[in-house]
Amino acid sequence: MKKISATLIIFGLIFGIMLCGCVNKANSEGITQNTNTYIKEVSFSKIGSNESKHKVKNVILLIGDGMGVTQAYIAERYKQEVENGNLVILTKFKNKGLITTYSESSEITDSAAAGTALLSGYKTYNGMINMKPDGSIPKKTLGELAKKMGKSVGIVTTTRITHATPASVYAHVKSREEEDEIAEQLLEFEPTVAFGGGLEYFIPKDMKDSKRKDNKNLIEEFKKKGYVVVFNKKELENIDINKTNKIIGLFAKSHMAYEVDRENIDKYKDQPSLAEMTEMALKILEKNPKGFFLMVEGGRIDHACHAHDAKSEIMDTIAFDNAVKVALDFQKKHPDTLIVVTADHETAGMSVGTGTEYYANITALKNINASIEYMIKEISKNSTKENILRLIKEHWGIELTDDEKALLFKKSPTSKINDSYLLSKYPKINKYVRNWAGFALSEIESRRAHIGWASFAHTAVPVPVYAIGPNSEIFNGFYDNTEVPEKIKEVWG
Ligand SMILES: [Zn+2]
Numbered sequence: 001m002k003k004i005s006a007t008l009i010i011f012g013l014i015f016g017i018m019l020c021g022c023v024n025k026a027n028s029e030g031i032t033q034n035t036n037t038y039i040k041e042v043s044f045s046k047i048g049s050n051e052s053k054h055k056v057k058n059v060i061l062l063i064g065d066g067m068g069v070t071q072a073y074i075a076e077r078y079k080q081e082v083e084n085g086n087l088v089i090l091t092k093f094k095n096k097g098l099i100t101t102y103s104e105s106s107e108i109t110d111s112a113a114a115g116t117a118l119l120s121g122y123k124t125y126n127g128m129i130n131m132k133p134d135g136s137i138p139k140k141t142l143g144e145l146a147k148k149m150g151k152s153v154g155i156v157t158t159t160r161i162t163h164a165t166p167a168s169v170y171a172h173v174k175s176r177e178e179e180d181e182i183a184e185q186l187l188e189f190e191p192t193v194a195f196g197g198g199l200e201y202f203i204p205k206d207m208k209d210s211k212r213k214d215n216k217n218l219i220e221e222f223k224k225k226g227y228v229v230v231f232n233k234k235e236l237e238n239i240d241i242n243k244t245n246k247i248i249g250l251f252a253k254s255h256m257a258y259e260v261d262r263e264n265i266d267k268y269k270d271q272p273s274l275a276e277m278t279e280m281a282l283k284i285l286e287k288n289p290k291g292f293f294l295m296v297e298g299g300r301i302d303h304a305c306h307a308h309d310a311k312s313e314i315m316d317t318i319a320f321d322n323a324v325k326v327a328l329d330f331q332k333k334h335p336d337t338l339i340v341v342t343a344d345h346e347t348a349g350m351s352v353g354t355g356t357e358y359y360a361n362i363t364a365l366k367n368i369n370a371s372i373e374y375m376i377k378e379i380s381k382n383s384t385k386e387n388i389l390r391l392i393k394e395h396w397g398i399e400l401t402d403d404e405k406a407l408l409f410k411k412s413p414t415s416k417i418n419d420s421y422l423l424s425k426y427p428k429i430n431k432y433v434r435n436w437a438g439f440a441l442s443e444i445e446s447r448r449a450h451i452g453w454a455s456f457a458h459t460a461v462p463v464p465v466y467a468i469g470p471n472s473e474i475f476n477g478f479y480d481n482t483e484v485p486e487k488i489k490e491v492w493g
Pocket residue numbers: 065066110111114302344345
Protein backbone atom coordinates (compact mmCIF):
# COMPACT_ATOMS: atom_id res chain seq x y z
CA MET A 1 0.00 0.00 0.00
CA LYS A 2 1.15 3.46 -0.88
CA LYS A 3 1.17 6.71 1.05
CA ILE A 4 1.33 5.35 4.56
CA SER A 5 2.68 8.13 6.68
CA ALA A 6 4.59 7.73 9.89
CA THR A 7 1.61 9.28 11.68
CA LEU A 8 -0.68 6.58 10.40
CA ILE A 9 1.70 3.91 11.58
CA ILE A 10 1.92 5.50 15.02
CA PHE A 11 -1.87 5.80 15.19
CA GLY A 12 -2.11 2.22 14.03
CA LEU A 13 0.27 1.07 16.75
CA ILE A 14 -1.62 2.92 19.47
CA PHE A 15 -4.84 1.57 18.10
CA GLY A 16 -3.40 -1.90 17.94
CA ILE A 17 -2.14 -1.74 21.51
CA MET A 18 -5.46 -0.38 22.73
CA LEU A 19 -7.48 -2.96 20.89
CA CYS A 20 -5.41 -6.12 21.12
CA GLY A 21 -3.04 -5.52 23.97
CA CYS A 22 -0.24 -6.62 21.67
CA VAL A 23 1.99 -5.06 19.05
CA ASN A 24 1.83 -6.77 15.71
CA LYS A 25 3.32 -5.80 12.38
CA ALA A 26 3.90 -2.05 12.28
CA ASN A 27 2.49 -1.59 8.82
CA SER A 28 -0.83 -0.60 7.36
CA GLU A 29 -1.98 -4.17 6.96
CA GLY A 30 -1.18 -4.69 10.61
CA ILE A 31 -3.60 -1.90 11.43
CA THR A 32 -6.40 -3.51 9.50
CA GLN A 33 -5.68 -7.03 10.71
CA ASN A 34 -5.45 -6.05 14.36
CA THR A 35 -8.66 -4.09 14.15
CA ASN A 36 -10.54 -6.78 12.30
CA THR A 37 -9.43 -9.51 14.69
CA TYR A 38 -10.62 -7.39 17.55
CA ILE A 39 -13.90 -6.56 15.83
CA LYS A 40 -14.61 -10.28 15.33
CA GLU A 41 -13.99 -10.88 19.02
CA VAL A 42 -16.23 -8.11 20.32
CA SER A 43 -19.00 -8.25 17.76
CA PHE A 44 -20.99 -10.52 20.02
CA SER A 45 -24.60 -10.15 19.03
CA LYS A 46 -26.07 -12.70 16.66
CA ILE A 47 -29.59 -13.19 15.42
CA GLY A 48 -31.77 -15.43 17.52
CA SER A 49 -33.10 -13.62 20.57
CA ASN A 50 -36.46 -12.11 21.44
CA GLU A 51 -36.80 -9.41 18.75
CA SER A 52 -36.63 -11.98 15.92
CA LYS A 53 -40.37 -12.60 15.82
CA HIS A 54 -40.80 -10.65 12.60
CA LYS A 55 -38.98 -11.32 9.39
CA VAL A 56 -37.32 -8.25 7.93
CA LYS A 57 -38.99 -7.07 4.75
CA ASN A 58 -37.96 -3.42 4.66
CA VAL A 59 -34.71 -1.76 5.70
CA ILE A 60 -34.36 1.98 6.31
CA LEU A 61 -30.76 3.13 6.76
CA LEU A 62 -30.47 6.74 7.91
CA ILE A 63 -27.02 8.36 7.83
CA GLY A 64 -26.26 11.67 9.52
CA ASP A 65 -23.22 12.88 7.60
CA GLY A 66 -20.64 14.00 10.14
CA MET A 67 -23.06 13.35 13.02
CA GLY A 68 -20.95 12.17 15.92
CA VAL A 69 -22.17 11.90 19.51
CA THR A 70 -21.56 15.61 20.15
CA GLN A 71 -23.46 16.77 17.06
CA ALA A 72 -26.52 14.85 18.22
CA TYR A 73 -26.09 15.82 21.87
CA ILE A 74 -25.89 19.56 21.12
CA ALA A 75 -29.07 19.30 19.04
CA GLU A 76 -30.69 17.35 21.89
CA ARG A 77 -29.76 20.03 24.46
CA TYR A 78 -30.99 22.77 22.13
CA LYS A 79 -34.25 20.90 21.55
CA GLN A 80 -34.76 20.37 25.29
CA GLU A 81 -34.20 24.02 26.15
CA VAL A 82 -35.73 25.81 23.17
CA GLU A 83 -38.39 23.43 21.91
CA ASN A 84 -39.04 21.46 25.11
CA GLY A 85 -38.55 18.13 23.28
CA ASN A 86 -36.05 15.34 22.72
CA LEU A 87 -34.31 13.78 19.75
CA VAL A 88 -35.81 10.42 18.89
CA ILE A 89 -32.41 9.05 17.89
CA LEU A 90 -31.12 9.52 21.44
CA THR A 91 -34.27 8.50 23.28
CA LYS A 92 -36.25 5.93 21.26
CA PHE A 93 -33.67 3.33 20.25
CA LYS A 94 -33.11 0.48 22.65
CA ASN A 95 -30.23 -1.05 20.69
CA LYS A 96 -27.05 0.97 20.25
CA GLY A 97 -23.56 0.26 19.02
CA LEU A 98 -20.34 2.11 18.25
CA ILE A 99 -18.38 1.77 15.01
CA THR A 100 -14.88 2.60 13.83
CA THR A 101 -14.66 4.68 10.64
CA TYR A 102 -11.04 4.55 9.34
CA SER A 103 -10.55 3.97 5.61
CA GLU A 104 -7.99 1.92 3.69
CA SER A 105 -5.86 4.98 2.96
CA SER A 106 -6.22 6.96 6.19
CA GLU A 107 -7.07 6.84 9.86
CA ILE A 108 -9.53 9.60 8.94
CA THR A 109 -12.11 8.66 6.35
CA ASP A 110 -13.84 10.85 3.81
CA SER A 111 -17.51 10.36 2.94
CA ALA A 112 -16.78 8.26 -0.17
CA ALA A 113 -14.73 5.57 1.59
CA ALA A 114 -17.14 5.68 4.55
CA GLY A 115 -20.15 5.38 2.21
CA THR A 116 -18.50 2.36 0.57
CA ALA A 117 -17.98 0.77 4.00
CA LEU A 118 -21.57 1.42 5.12
CA LEU A 119 -23.28 0.41 1.87
CA SER A 120 -20.96 -2.27 0.48
CA GLY A 121 -19.07 -3.59 3.46
CA TYR A 122 -15.42 -3.11 2.48
CA LYS A 123 -12.63 -0.59 2.96
CA THR A 124 -11.28 1.52 0.16
CA TYR A 125 -9.18 4.66 -0.34
CA ASN A 126 -10.61 8.07 0.48
CA GLY A 127 -12.33 9.56 -2.57
CA MET A 128 -13.37 6.21 -4.08
CA ILE A 129 -16.97 4.99 -4.24
CA ASN A 130 -17.76 1.25 -4.19
CA MET A 131 -14.46 0.29 -5.81
CA LYS A 132 -11.09 -0.98 -4.55
CA PRO A 133 -7.93 0.97 -5.44
CA ASP A 134 -7.14 -1.61 -8.16
CA GLY A 135 -10.51 -0.91 -9.83
CA SER A 136 -12.13 -4.15 -8.72
CA ILE A 137 -15.63 -4.34 -7.19
CA PRO A 138 -15.59 -7.12 -4.57
CA LYS A 139 -19.17 -6.77 -3.28
CA LYS A 140 -22.54 -5.45 -4.37
CA THR A 141 -24.06 -2.45 -2.58
CA LEU A 142 -27.13 -2.84 -0.36
CA GLY A 143 -29.03 -0.99 -3.09
CA GLU A 144 -27.96 -3.51 -5.74
CA LEU A 145 -28.73 -6.47 -3.46
CA ALA A 146 -32.20 -5.11 -2.68
CA LYS A 147 -32.92 -4.79 -6.39
CA LYS A 148 -31.72 -8.34 -6.96
CA MET A 149 -34.21 -9.48 -4.32
CA GLY A 150 -37.02 -7.71 -6.18
CA LYS A 151 -37.25 -4.93 -3.62
CA SER A 152 -37.64 -1.23 -4.39
CA VAL A 153 -34.78 1.17 -3.64
CA GLY A 154 -35.13 4.74 -2.41
CA ILE A 155 -32.44 7.38 -1.96
CA VAL A 156 -33.21 10.60 -0.07
CA THR A 157 -30.65 13.29 0.79
CA THR A 158 -30.24 17.00 1.38
CA THR A 159 -27.01 17.10 -0.63
CA ARG A 160 -26.64 16.65 -4.37
CA ILE A 161 -28.02 13.19 -5.19
CA THR A 162 -24.64 12.59 -6.88
CA HIS A 163 -22.69 13.41 -3.69
CA ALA A 164 -20.54 10.74 -2.00
CA THR A 165 -23.02 9.24 0.50
CA PRO A 166 -26.10 8.89 -1.76
CA ALA A 167 -23.82 7.76 -4.63
CA SER A 168 -22.65 4.91 -2.38
CA VAL A 169 -26.09 3.31 -2.81
CA TYR A 170 -25.80 2.98 -6.59
CA ALA A 171 -22.51 4.15 -8.14
CA HIS A 172 -19.05 2.68 -8.74
CA VAL A 173 -16.41 5.33 -9.50
CA LYS A 174 -12.70 5.83 -8.91
CA SER A 175 -13.31 9.42 -7.84
CA ARG A 176 -16.26 11.05 -6.10
CA GLU A 177 -15.57 14.11 -8.26
CA GLU A 178 -16.97 12.31 -11.33
CA GLU A 179 -20.47 13.58 -10.70
CA ASP A 180 -21.40 13.63 -14.42
CA GLU A 181 -20.74 9.91 -14.51
CA ILE A 182 -22.43 9.31 -11.14
CA ALA A 183 -25.62 11.00 -12.45
CA GLU A 184 -25.57 8.64 -15.45
CA GLN A 185 -25.09 5.67 -13.15
CA LEU A 186 -28.19 6.76 -11.20
CA LEU A 187 -30.19 6.68 -14.44
CA GLU A 188 -28.81 3.22 -15.20
CA PHE A 189 -29.49 1.98 -11.66
CA GLU A 190 -33.15 3.05 -11.86
CA PRO A 191 -34.09 3.58 -8.22
CA THR A 192 -37.79 3.71 -7.39
CA VAL A 193 -37.29 7.01 -5.56
CA ALA A 194 -34.46 9.55 -5.67
CA PHE A 195 -34.92 12.87 -3.82
CA GLY A 196 -32.27 15.50 -3.18
CA GLY A 197 -30.39 18.37 -4.79
CA GLY A 198 -27.96 18.40 -7.70
CA LEU A 199 -30.01 19.35 -10.77
CA GLU A 200 -26.81 20.84 -12.25
CA TYR A 201 -25.48 17.36 -13.15
CA PHE A 202 -28.68 16.27 -14.92
CA ILE A 203 -29.13 19.10 -17.44
CA PRO A 204 -27.13 19.72 -20.64
CA LYS A 205 -24.01 21.88 -20.68
CA ASP A 206 -25.71 24.59 -22.74
CA MET A 207 -28.45 25.08 -20.21
CA LYS A 208 -28.10 27.76 -17.55
CA ASP A 209 -26.77 26.41 -14.22
CA SER A 210 -25.49 23.15 -15.78
CA LYS A 211 -22.24 21.68 -14.50
CA ARG A 212 -22.16 18.84 -17.04
CA LYS A 213 -19.31 18.62 -19.51
CA ASP A 214 -21.59 17.26 -22.26
CA ASN A 215 -25.01 17.98 -23.67
CA LYS A 216 -26.80 14.96 -22.24
CA ASN A 217 -30.20 15.77 -20.80
CA LEU A 218 -30.69 13.18 -18.08
CA ILE A 219 -34.03 14.67 -17.02
CA GLU A 220 -35.41 13.75 -20.44
CA GLU A 221 -33.83 10.29 -20.12
CA PHE A 222 -35.54 9.72 -16.77
CA LYS A 223 -38.88 10.79 -18.31
CA LYS A 224 -38.33 8.31 -21.16
CA LYS A 225 -37.91 5.57 -18.54
CA GLY A 226 -41.32 6.42 -17.10
CA TYR A 227 -40.23 8.59 -14.18
CA VAL A 228 -42.33 11.32 -12.62
CA VAL A 229 -39.96 14.29 -12.25
CA VAL A 230 -40.53 17.05 -9.66
CA PHE A 231 -38.57 20.17 -8.78
CA ASN A 232 -40.22 21.72 -5.72
CA LYS A 233 -42.23 21.01 -2.61
CA LYS A 234 -45.58 21.82 -4.21
CA GLU A 235 -44.99 19.46 -7.14
CA LEU A 236 -43.93 16.76 -4.69
CA GLU A 237 -47.05 17.21 -2.58
CA ASN A 238 -49.30 17.07 -5.64
CA ILE A 239 -48.13 13.79 -7.16
CA ASP A 240 -50.66 11.00 -7.61
CA ILE A 241 -49.16 8.21 -5.51
CA ASN A 242 -51.27 5.53 -7.22
CA LYS A 243 -49.93 6.52 -10.61
CA THR A 244 -46.35 7.15 -9.47
CA ASN A 245 -44.19 4.04 -9.73
CA LYS A 246 -40.81 5.74 -10.19
CA ILE A 247 -39.93 9.29 -9.19
CA ILE A 248 -36.96 11.62 -9.15
CA GLY A 249 -37.09 14.95 -7.32
CA LEU A 250 -34.26 17.45 -7.74
CA PHE A 251 -35.04 20.38 -5.47
CA ALA A 252 -31.91 22.53 -5.84
CA LYS A 253 -29.22 23.28 -8.37
CA SER A 254 -26.53 22.01 -5.98
CA HIS A 255 -27.06 21.04 -2.33
CA MET A 256 -30.44 21.77 -0.80
CA ALA A 257 -30.61 24.67 1.67
CA TYR A 258 -29.54 24.31 5.27
CA GLU A 259 -32.63 23.69 7.42
CA VAL A 260 -32.14 27.00 9.26
CA ASP A 261 -32.39 28.81 5.89
CA ARG A 262 -35.19 26.62 4.54
CA GLU A 263 -37.31 27.52 7.53
CA ASN A 264 -36.54 31.23 7.63
CA ILE A 265 -35.55 32.56 4.19
CA ASP A 266 -38.45 32.94 1.74
CA LYS A 267 -36.58 31.82 -1.37
CA TYR A 268 -35.81 28.40 0.13
CA LYS A 269 -39.32 27.67 1.37
CA ASP A 270 -40.24 25.85 -1.87
CA GLN A 271 -37.82 23.05 -0.89
CA PRO A 272 -39.30 20.07 1.00
CA SER A 273 -37.82 19.08 4.35
CA LEU A 274 -35.90 15.83 4.79
CA ALA A 275 -38.87 14.46 6.78
CA GLU A 276 -41.31 15.39 3.99
CA MET A 277 -39.12 13.70 1.38
CA THR A 278 -38.81 10.61 3.58
CA GLU A 279 -42.56 10.44 4.13
CA MET A 280 -43.28 10.63 0.40
CA ALA A 281 -40.54 8.11 -0.40
CA LEU A 282 -42.09 5.61 2.02
CA LYS A 283 -45.56 6.03 0.47
CA ILE A 284 -44.16 5.06 -2.93
CA LEU A 285 -41.75 2.38 -1.75
CA GLU A 286 -44.34 0.53 0.36
CA LYS A 287 -46.31 -0.26 -2.79
CA ASN A 288 -43.86 -3.06 -3.57
CA PRO A 289 -45.13 -6.29 -1.88
CA LYS A 290 -41.53 -7.57 -1.76
CA GLY A 291 -40.42 -4.60 0.35
CA PHE A 292 -37.74 -1.97 -0.03
CA PHE A 293 -34.38 -0.56 0.96
CA LEU A 294 -34.35 3.18 1.72
CA MET A 295 -31.25 5.23 2.48
CA VAL A 296 -31.91 8.68 3.98
CA GLU A 297 -29.02 11.08 4.48
CA GLY A 298 -28.90 14.23 6.58
CA GLY A 299 -26.08 15.39 4.34
CA ARG A 300 -25.41 18.92 5.47
CA ILE A 301 -24.73 18.31 9.16
CA ASP A 302 -21.20 17.69 7.89
CA HIS A 303 -21.06 20.91 5.86
CA ALA A 304 -22.19 22.99 8.84
CA CYS A 305 -19.42 21.48 10.96
CA HIS A 306 -16.74 22.05 8.31
CA ALA A 307 -17.80 25.73 8.45
CA HIS A 308 -17.96 25.71 12.30
CA ASP A 309 -21.57 26.87 12.03
CA ALA A 310 -23.17 25.44 15.18
CA LYS A 311 -26.73 26.69 14.61
CA SER A 312 -26.87 25.18 11.11
CA GLU A 313 -25.50 21.93 12.56
CA ILE A 314 -28.21 21.90 15.24
CA MET A 315 -31.08 22.62 12.84
CA ASP A 316 -29.93 20.07 10.25
CA THR A 317 -29.55 17.45 12.99
CA ILE A 318 -33.07 18.18 14.25
CA ALA A 319 -34.33 17.94 10.62
CA PHE A 320 -32.54 14.58 10.32
CA ASP A 321 -34.11 13.45 13.59
CA ASN A 322 -37.54 14.43 12.22
CA ALA A 323 -36.88 12.12 9.26
CA VAL A 324 -35.93 9.35 11.72
CA LYS A 325 -39.26 10.00 13.47
CA VAL A 326 -41.08 9.47 10.14
CA ALA A 327 -39.23 6.15 9.78
CA LEU A 328 -40.16 5.15 13.36
CA ASP A 329 -43.83 5.94 12.76
CA PHE A 330 -43.71 3.77 9.63
CA GLN A 331 -41.99 0.99 11.59
CA LYS A 332 -44.76 0.98 14.22
CA LYS A 333 -47.32 0.25 11.50
CA HIS A 334 -45.00 -2.13 9.64
CA PRO A 335 -43.08 -4.12 12.27
CA ASP A 336 -41.31 -6.10 9.55
CA THR A 337 -39.12 -3.00 9.03
CA LEU A 338 -35.59 -2.66 10.38
CA ILE A 339 -34.30 0.87 11.02
CA VAL A 340 -30.58 1.54 11.38
CA VAL A 341 -29.36 5.07 12.12
CA THR A 342 -25.67 5.93 12.02
CA ALA A 343 -23.05 8.41 10.80
CA ASP A 344 -20.23 8.03 8.29
CA HIS A 345 -17.74 9.87 10.55
CA GLU A 346 -17.55 12.78 12.96
CA THR A 347 -16.76 16.22 11.53
CA ALA A 348 -14.59 18.98 13.00
CA GLY A 349 -14.08 17.61 16.52
CA MET A 350 -17.10 19.50 17.84
CA SER A 351 -17.33 19.95 21.61
CA VAL A 352 -19.70 21.42 24.16
CA GLY A 353 -17.40 23.69 26.14
CA THR A 354 -14.06 25.16 25.16
CA GLY A 355 -11.13 27.00 26.70
CA THR A 356 -10.64 27.02 30.46
CA GLU A 357 -14.16 27.68 31.71
CA TYR A 358 -16.68 25.14 32.95
CA TYR A 359 -19.42 26.80 30.96
CA ALA A 360 -21.52 26.42 27.81
CA ASN A 361 -24.60 28.27 26.60
CA ILE A 362 -26.27 26.49 23.69
CA THR A 363 -29.40 28.65 23.89
CA ALA A 364 -27.28 31.68 22.97
CA LEU A 365 -27.84 30.42 19.40
CA LYS A 366 -31.61 30.65 19.69
CA ASN A 367 -32.11 33.81 17.60
CA ILE A 368 -29.75 32.86 14.77
CA ASN A 369 -32.06 32.38 11.80
CA ALA A 370 -29.64 32.13 8.87
CA SER A 371 -26.62 29.99 8.10
CA ILE A 372 -23.15 31.45 7.74
CA GLU A 373 -23.33 30.29 4.10
CA TYR A 374 -26.35 32.55 3.56
CA MET A 375 -24.74 35.46 5.43
CA ILE A 376 -21.60 35.20 3.29
CA LYS A 377 -23.69 35.28 0.10
CA GLU A 378 -25.53 38.39 1.28
CA ILE A 379 -22.31 40.06 2.46
CA SER A 380 -20.72 39.45 -0.95
CA LYS A 381 -23.53 41.50 -2.55
CA ASN A 382 -22.94 44.47 -0.25
CA SER A 383 -19.99 44.38 2.10
CA THR A 384 -20.30 47.81 3.69
CA LYS A 385 -20.01 47.86 7.47
CA GLU A 386 -23.59 49.17 7.90
CA ASN A 387 -25.01 46.41 5.72
CA ILE A 388 -23.10 43.67 7.55
CA LEU A 389 -24.25 44.95 10.95
CA ARG A 390 -27.81 45.21 9.61
CA LEU A 391 -27.68 41.61 8.31
CA ILE A 392 -26.41 40.34 11.67
CA LYS A 393 -29.16 42.20 13.51
CA GLU A 394 -31.85 41.04 11.08
CA HIS A 395 -30.86 37.36 10.70
CA TRP A 396 -28.96 36.63 13.89
CA GLY A 397 -30.96 38.88 16.23
CA ILE A 398 -27.82 40.08 18.01
CA GLU A 399 -25.88 43.31 18.52
CA LEU A 400 -22.15 42.68 18.27
CA THR A 401 -19.91 43.57 21.20
CA ASP A 402 -16.92 45.84 20.56
CA ASP A 403 -14.61 42.79 20.61
CA GLU A 404 -16.75 40.97 18.06
CA LYS A 405 -16.84 44.02 15.79
CA ALA A 406 -13.06 44.32 16.09
CA LEU A 407 -12.67 40.68 14.99
CA LEU A 408 -15.16 40.94 12.11
CA PHE A 409 -13.70 44.13 10.68
CA LYS A 410 -10.05 43.27 11.35
CA LYS A 411 -9.76 42.28 7.66
CA SER A 412 -11.87 43.05 4.62
CA PRO A 413 -14.89 40.72 5.18
CA THR A 414 -14.92 39.31 1.65
CA SER A 415 -11.16 38.73 1.47
CA LYS A 416 -9.58 35.30 1.68
CA ILE A 417 -7.99 34.65 5.04
CA ASN A 418 -4.49 36.06 5.02
CA ASP A 419 -3.93 35.90 8.75
CA SER A 420 -0.50 34.33 8.95
CA TYR A 421 -1.22 32.54 12.24
CA LEU A 422 -4.40 30.90 10.92
CA LEU A 423 -2.85 30.03 7.59
CA SER A 424 0.13 28.36 9.22
CA LYS A 425 -2.20 26.40 11.49
CA TYR A 426 -4.77 25.52 8.81
CA PRO A 427 -3.31 25.85 5.28
CA LYS A 428 -6.63 24.97 3.59
CA ILE A 429 -8.82 27.08 5.87
CA ASN A 430 -10.30 29.16 3.00
CA LYS A 431 -11.82 25.99 1.53
CA TYR A 432 -13.94 25.58 4.65
CA VAL A 433 -14.76 29.11 5.84
CA ARG A 434 -14.71 30.78 2.39
CA ASN A 435 -13.58 34.23 3.53
CA TRP A 436 -12.79 36.38 6.54
CA ALA A 437 -16.49 37.10 7.25
CA GLY A 438 -17.20 33.35 7.27
CA PHE A 439 -14.38 32.73 9.73
CA ALA A 440 -15.24 35.70 11.98
CA LEU A 441 -18.95 34.81 12.09
CA SER A 442 -18.17 31.22 13.02
CA GLU A 443 -15.91 32.47 15.82
CA ILE A 444 -18.57 34.86 17.11
CA GLU A 445 -21.25 32.18 17.02
CA SER A 446 -19.08 29.49 18.65
CA ARG A 447 -17.67 31.78 21.35
CA ARG A 448 -21.15 32.91 22.39
CA ALA A 449 -22.26 29.29 22.88
CA HIS A 450 -18.84 28.08 24.11
CA ILE A 451 -18.80 25.41 21.43
CA GLY A 452 -15.32 24.20 20.49
CA TRP A 453 -13.83 22.73 17.32
CA ALA A 454 -10.66 20.66 17.06
CA SER A 455 -10.48 20.50 13.27
CA PHE A 456 -11.91 21.84 10.02
CA ALA A 457 -11.94 18.34 8.51
CA HIS A 458 -13.27 14.97 9.71
CA THR A 459 -12.01 13.16 12.79
CA ALA A 460 -11.38 9.48 13.50
CA VAL A 461 -13.57 9.14 16.61
CA PRO A 462 -16.01 6.20 16.50
CA VAL A 463 -19.65 7.03 15.75
CA PRO A 464 -22.84 5.52 17.14
CA VAL A 465 -25.29 3.10 15.49
CA TYR A 466 -28.90 3.07 16.66
CA ALA A 467 -31.21 0.22 15.59
CA ILE A 468 -34.82 -0.82 16.04
CA GLY A 469 -36.94 -3.59 14.56
CA PRO A 470 -36.55 -7.33 14.02
CA ASN A 471 -33.08 -8.59 15.01
CA SER A 472 -31.89 -5.09 15.82
CA GLU A 473 -30.00 -6.37 18.88
CA ILE A 474 -27.23 -7.57 16.54
CA PHE A 475 -26.27 -3.92 16.08
CA ASN A 476 -25.18 -3.65 19.74
CA GLY A 477 -21.47 -3.69 20.56
CA PHE A 478 -18.30 -2.08 19.25
CA TYR A 479 -17.35 -3.06 15.72
CA ASP A 480 -16.18 -1.77 12.34
CA ASN A 481 -18.29 0.30 9.92
CA THR A 482 -17.95 -2.46 7.27
CA GLU A 483 -19.97 -4.74 9.59
CA VAL A 484 -23.09 -2.55 9.27
CA PRO A 485 -24.12 -3.76 5.78
CA GLU A 486 -23.06 -7.32 6.70
CA LYS A 487 -25.48 -7.22 9.62
CA ILE A 488 -28.23 -5.85 7.36
CA LYS A 489 -27.56 -8.70 4.92
CA GLU A 490 -27.76 -11.14 7.83
CA VAL A 491 -31.25 -9.95 8.81
CA TRP A 492 -32.32 -9.99 5.17
CA GLY A 493 -31.18 -13.59 4.98
ZN1 LIG B 1 -19.38 12.41 5.34
